[in-house]
Amino acid sequence: MLPPEVLLAMDSVGICGSDVHYLTAGRIGDFVVTKPMIIGHEAAGVVAKVGKCVKNLAVGDRVAIEPGVPCRRCDHCKQGKYNLCADMVFCATPPYDGNLTRFYKHAADFCYKLPDHVSMEEGALLEPLSVGVHACRRAEVGLGSKVLILGAGPIGLVTLLAAQAMGAAEILITDLVQHRLDVAKELGATHTLLLDREQSAEETVKRVLCTMSEAPDKAVDCCGAESSARLAIFATRSGGVVVIVGMGAPEIKLPLINALAREVDIRGVFRYCNDYPAALALVASGKVNVKRLVTHHFDITETAKAFETSRYGHGGAIKVMIHVQPRDANNSVKF
Template identity: 50%
Template sequence: MTSAATAKNLSFVLEGIHKVKFEDRPIPTLQNPHDVLINVRYTGICGSDVHYWEHGSIGPFVVKEPMVLGHESAGIITQIGSAVTTLKVGDRVAMEPGIPCRRCTPCKSGSYNLCIDMAFAATPPYDGTLAKYYTLPEDFCYKLPDTLSLQEGALMEPLSVAVHIVRQASVTPGQSVVVFGAGPVGLLCCAVATAFGASSVIAVDIQQNRLDFAKGYATTSTFMPEKVSAIENAERMKRENNLGAGADVAIDASGAEPSVHTGIHVLRNGGTYVQGGMGRSEIQFPIMAACSKELTLKGSFRYGSGDYKLAVELVAGGKVDVKKLITGSVKFEEAEQAFKEVKAGKGIKTLIEGIEE
């Protein structure tokens, strides 16, 4: 392996299932006058990164050529293009890792996260951010206030996912919100819902250690389902949490079919359900309950206009604490071991330290 000290742009590359290597690649050049070059300093490990490492694909996205992993990153600007006006060398930024075409109908209608030709970091065939250097357009870099660390900056990506989900749910002050899945995104959904004024936020999970953490993090209560029907779990949740006829909002951040069913059944008539977690491509669905309750059902995918900006503002303003989610950090050269530990379910959010200039 090339040492970090002598490498120009050491990168953590996935070659195939459970097959990774460190490779020294050329330093990327600015392709557009609006682009900037970033020295990546911290990168979080996401479930999708682990899934590519474990299976070599996610749905239609298949790793056919070696691909740099990583997309939850923050870093320091080291070079700017001639047309860049809002950033300067030395600025610390959170990095939004998906670049839309800006020309297709979804982009032009304001939903660039649904871009037909999205180039998203660490989604085949595009390389990710686990490298010493990475380039982005200036408007996909978000300057961090002095009060925010680069470690916190790396968590703006999963927080932006949560912001988008909670926005999709249109959470308003005084509402009751049930969040299924107390992993990083689910916990951040709880935090964002609380920041948006929800009066009751219930975290649901089947792992006691996750619920124990959630109890002290942006929730009013927690719930562990029993091995009974979704209707029975939903009724017990309503009783134990004084939800009356049901919750206003249910968010699934797990992708698990039983959670989907329970989420539909725990909602009041006219409630809102948002699917944020990705599970199997097809599941059974309680369509009668969804129809007879006249529920609003929405999907949620990545993040869109304003989500990253709001994520930074929520943390800077003390409305959301992401530091509590950081289990620890490892050196860049220990990236593979970190992936193994995340796969084993250790901790909440592990960060990989970048290579300083």
């Protein structure tokens, strides 16, 4: 039996790195594109119709869409870890289509009503922000934490925002692109570090330790490259936590003996789980400002150009937003 559903008139859809990767590589790990697939999963829309038994939403409600709907019956779902559900139906993850469409049907309880003062673009950005919230929760970021974030792309930047909101005292974020580091600094990073491809992880650790007041107790790798994962382990203080968010090669070499001897925990992150309400609360309260992440806007008829901009980083692109309806048409307050 299907859960209660709503039909949504889509409004704003952000382009994610995974969308670009499916376009260029045709797969991410075990998820392989075998037929034409509609992309899009960072999204917000307006309720156009409600199905039977829908109690939490009404026609006209503006909602953020949590794109993954689990089976609700397996052990993982019952234990509250629904992101690990083997039968998850996730937008724009083969074999399921995404929501960059005029209308899209979705489970009502995975749609979150937006307060009047939260824009549709902010609603769409709750998806990547939830990744950052989940990563920081997995790392147990809290008051006084000293955090190293590897990668200042969209996920690195939302992780920065989440870490700040959770009370981190010092945050160093790294990247190979100075423009991204400039944005990170603007968003409140304590330190930024421009990496050198020619330097080894061990050499870069010295730069990290010279920059921060002391070794970080939390490290979040938002790149997925072998070099960044190695750096995260080497740089984290003994007894600390390393969280791997970025997905790169299926197998990489890691300094496990170093991590074991110093009891550095290595934890994985897969999407998010029970994090959308927290992400919405952070944005609605004003504690987190995700608007700065959006650098480019396109109409849905310009989707090909939007993907080119996101893929190649034209014009310093960070987050590219596609508007299915005219921009701000559904905002209660004009931004």
